[in-house]
Amino acid sequence: MGSLDGRLQGRTAIITGAGRGIGREHALLFAREGAKVVVNDLGGANDGTGSDAGPAQEVVDEIVAAGGEAVANTDNVASWDGAGRLVQQAVDTFGGLDVLVNNAGILRDAFLPNMEESQWDAVIAVHLKGHAAPLHHAAAYWKAQTKAGATVDAAVINTASASGTFMPNAGQANYGAAKAGIAALTLVAADELERYGVRVNAIAPIARTRLTLATPGMGALFAAEVPEGEFDAFAPANISPLVAYLAGADCKLTGKVYAVQGGGISELAGWHDVSTIETDGPWTVDILRDRLG
Template sequence: MGSLAGRVAIVTGAGRGIGREHALLLAREGASVVVNDLGGANDGSGSDAGPAQQVVEEITADGGKAVANTDNVASWDGARALVDQAVQTFGGLDILVNNAGILRDAFVASMTEEQWDAVITVHLKGHAAPLHHAAAYWKAQSKAGADRQASVINTASASGTFMPNAGQANYGAAKAGIAALTLVAADELERYGVRVNAIAPVARTRLTLATPGMGALFAAEVPEGEFDAFHPANISPLVARLAAADCAVTGKVFAVQGGGISELAGWHDVATVESEGPWTIADIADRIG
């Protein structure tokens, strides 16, 4: 029996890349998986039911349980339908892995409103909407007396936490928002038996291959037999552990890449200046710059 036997999971953006690896591993560990993917291009345009269905077929061929979902998680109604499908198909929901995302990179001075809105919507709202409907389900279950051991794993990014990347103001802002959302949700949902964490993964995906200044690094070939530090499968074991019923970790954000996992901390004091009376502009200039 795997570590997730009997648990029901949703993985968004699970048709390719990191999300696909999450879905495959969760299923191998015994979870029944709703494989969500709209099937769009890197920039979010278009749709294709094929990627989600292909992952479902991989899981079922290996003896696992899975169903495809192509709802738009950036839509409140789409997210509701996704959660409802998990409950109706598999009898409940224990794990939500928010992973779906797109890129529309541009420098701040040239970024269009549509580029900004699209990325913020898919990433930040695309996390908040499934989280909302899953939380409402878990709240109702808790109030009905159910003993929940649920888990949410959100997907932040190095770009929004410890490694800001020029050309990704929209993406970085969304990912920083997801990290903050994670901490707030962890505080709110603990009373219902729900843990909430986030990961900031670094791996080779179609999005990172398209990231300015980084594509060549991720595209570098790895000699046969050597450890591929950028393979997306390296990310999923942490997600599987955070999803387990016996894991107690909550309210954390972890950077994960290859063989390394680092706990991240948010904004904190690094230096303080104080005044015995009201500040003057001159005082601030002398002491801060």
């Protein structure tokens, strides 16, 4: 599947949530570009319940049938130990790790007055901890490699969301908070891991997946049929080329967050000053009322 001149030739990549949707497209493109791929997917439902080894293995079978190299993993990335096993499997199977793509996610949408604790905890666990846990174990591996004298040229690509950055979505307080946290995690990790030869970036994708089809108010938009032969702006395959570029050894970008959908890519910036008020003495409530309005 991978050609000798593929831009990911010789690189080993873990891709979480790679059994379906965007993650599946990542795995297939990475393999076509020459990467050895660990296809991670718990195989659960949209809300994270249940498990099924089928989706991950089906992607592996597709890659292998096309001449690529891949292995399935069904560990839960929200588990610190499970994430550790995932990283160790990549090292044991392919001799190392060069790329981590954190993509796994679930939805348990609810408006705040109706949200149950389990809905909050599950989404934060799979998205935010499900990024932090694999990142921890991968970073520890790369740090050890560097300390042992090896030259590391590694890349991490995290998956944020419009819901957690530039387009807050009612009913997704848990999801949006987790995704905003992932964007912040990306910037911190980029700063910390540069010394070990690791670049860290994030994407905020918009595409047709089983999660977006289930998002209130968005399902009809994503479900619209595209006439044959026309560009499908919501196809999940549109997202993967940016991820493959960010994963390549020739890419030098780090600490970036990109919104990507169809034919458009935008670099996003975080919180920044939009106005400032100052005082020569202590603040009082009356001064703040007058100054802030």
